[in-house]
Amino acid sequence: MREDGGMPNRLADATSPYLQQHADNPVDWWSWGSEAFEEARRRSVSVLLSVGYAACHWCY
Numbered sequence: 001m002r003e004d005g006g007m008p009n010r011l012a013d014a015t016s017p018y019l020q021q022h023a024d025n026p027v028d029w030w031s032w033g034s035e036a037f038e039e040a041r042r043r044s045v046s047v048l049l050s051v052g053y054a055a056c057h058w059c060y
Contacts (some may be wrong), residue, residue: 010030012023022029030036040047 009027011018011019011025014023014031015019019029019031030031030039037047
């Protein structure tokens with residue numbers, strides 16, 4: 001848990017500038033990958049997918 005009481009955010013180490021914009025969100029984000037799907041399967045929860053839209057996303 002972070003000092004502010006929020007969940008750890010796995011995007012803090014992302015190389016994508018778009019993903020880094022969300023590194024401080026109080027959301028338990030996971031990057032696309034097998035670990036995310038394995039965790040969803042383990043917890044029997046749905047996966048919500050962000051398509052990564054931002055007005056200047058393509059600039060990156």
